Amino acid sequence: MLHRVLVTDNLSAAGLKVLEENPEIELVIKTDPKLSVEQLREELQDADGIVIRSGTTLTEEVLEGQSRLKAIVRAGVGVDNIDIPAATRQGIVVMNTPAGNTISTAEHTIAMMMAMARNIGPASASMREGKWEKKIFTGTQLAGKTIGVIGLGRVGLAVAQRCLGLEMRIVGYDPFISSERANEFGIELYRDLDEMLPKCELLTVHTTMTPETKNLINAERMAKMPKGARIINCARGGIIDEDALADAVESGHIAGAALDVFLQEPPKETRLVKLPSVLTTPHLGASTDEAQELVAVEASEIISGFLTRNEVRHAVNMAPVSASEMGGMKKYIDLAYRLGILLAQQTHGEGIRSAEIHYRGEAASKHTRLLTSSFSSGLLSIALGDRINIVNASMLAEERGIPISEETSKKAGDFSTMIVAEVTTDQGTLRAGGTMFGHEYLRLVLMDDYQLDAYLDGTMLIYRHRDVPGLIGLVGTVLGKNNINIAHMALGRETNQPGGDSVAVINLDSKPGQDVIDEILSNKDVTAVEIVQLPVAGAPLPWLGL
């Protein structure tokens, strides 16, 4: 089946070409007219992936119940127009293209700063009206001025580098970078934003939009800046409090502002936009041919790589996995998932308090977080059904108050690679350990304290019993007379002495009914019987299509 990719914002032709030329992808473009929320919900019902820019907002309401949608790709940086927790809860991977538009955005920031300092916008408008107003448009020189850069990520650092070239002094604030790194870029790093603000004759913000950065520059902070300071925002509307900025510009404390982004786009509240010393552009930071080609091609490659090769690149709500890494992980993801559903069925999904996964030998060098998510999606599959997958498993486990921890040891034990999962429930602790033979065949080699060697697929009849002669024959006879074929049988006993507690795992070709289970259970030496249903060997896993 073709993977359907919906595009709802303008992407460069080069990016669309990547999707059009992929024979495994069906491209659906819905950019004009802009879709309503209802139309977007409807289109998404038939989409495996969506590629957007800042023009499409994917709220919880839009994402709710979108069972076909597997991936959202943002052709650009900011993902604040996507409800990430809602996407994660739905099991949808969100990815972006972090670097393609950095330089263009930094250049736009510099352009805005220079245009503001020299009144380029109003001077040009005045000349268009036939005027020659040399005196009123006297500007301010930038060389020698101090600029404060808040957010020293990709764009912030690129802006700082360019400001150095303009012979400006740069002070910076970003709690997440080291002063060594800042110094490499000629930035004097402050650990306290309020201490830095009085130094800033110009201030530019380059953080992502988070609850911490919302209104980061408010009235109180603007008051700490020197009188006549200027403010630039080419990051996200709302990092600077728009109302407070309008007040500060009107009062003359802030001499001017240059804004590319707004709380609401296009802005409905126009007080700020209409102020003569406020320069505005309609979110143009990334709008160059070069940046748009880079982000659109990358976004298209990301969505194709994900849908056709399970590659996870630049994910915002999941660890990244390259196509080659994924190749080596598939069997492990499968193994962890199967241990998860095995234990889920043994606990009936009830009363699970916590789980602990141990990775031994080769397994320890794999992407264990992903494996733990895969295990968790199996473990919670009874409770949550198809809704759970590798993307949302950790979040949903956490929401249900089930801590799932992991521990790794590169030391191999009896097997070169092994995953052992331990689940604690209200009733006690259950354990299952799996390995793979020849990197191919998945095996259950540990159940509670019993060592054994059972297939980890299909229908499994598990019975606990006292290790006495004749029992295997008896169970075999019951199954035989009910026409149930045995594919494989494994026994594990507590000690090497006969007569102790044992467990048997029989892989069957069909599922026995309750009457068969009751007949086996009626034997005085059998203490418990359960049927566990795992996917058949090599069956595809949910959404990963492994």
Ligand SMILES: NC(=O)C1=CN([C@@H]2O[C@H](COP(=O)(O)OP(=O)(O)OC[C@H]3O[C@@H](n4cnc5c(N)ncnc54)[C@H](O)[C@@H]3O)[C@@H](O)[C@H]2O)C=CC1
């Ligand atoms: N106007 C436009 O068209 C464009 C806007 N952007 C926006 O620019 C911003 C920066 O983008 P990038 O540099 O690519 O992102 P980035 O992720 O590389 O950098 C963000 C930086 O902000 C810092 N930060 C986070 N919280 C902070 C806080 N409370 N205080 C100070 N610093 C904090 C982080 O440590 C990080 O270094 C984003 O909001 C992005 O959406 C990006 C591209 C185009």
Ligand SMILES: O=C(O)C(=O)COP(=O)(O)O
């Ligand atoms: O990449 C970003 O964060 C941007 O803000 C660019 O937005 P756009 O793709 O031009 O709508």
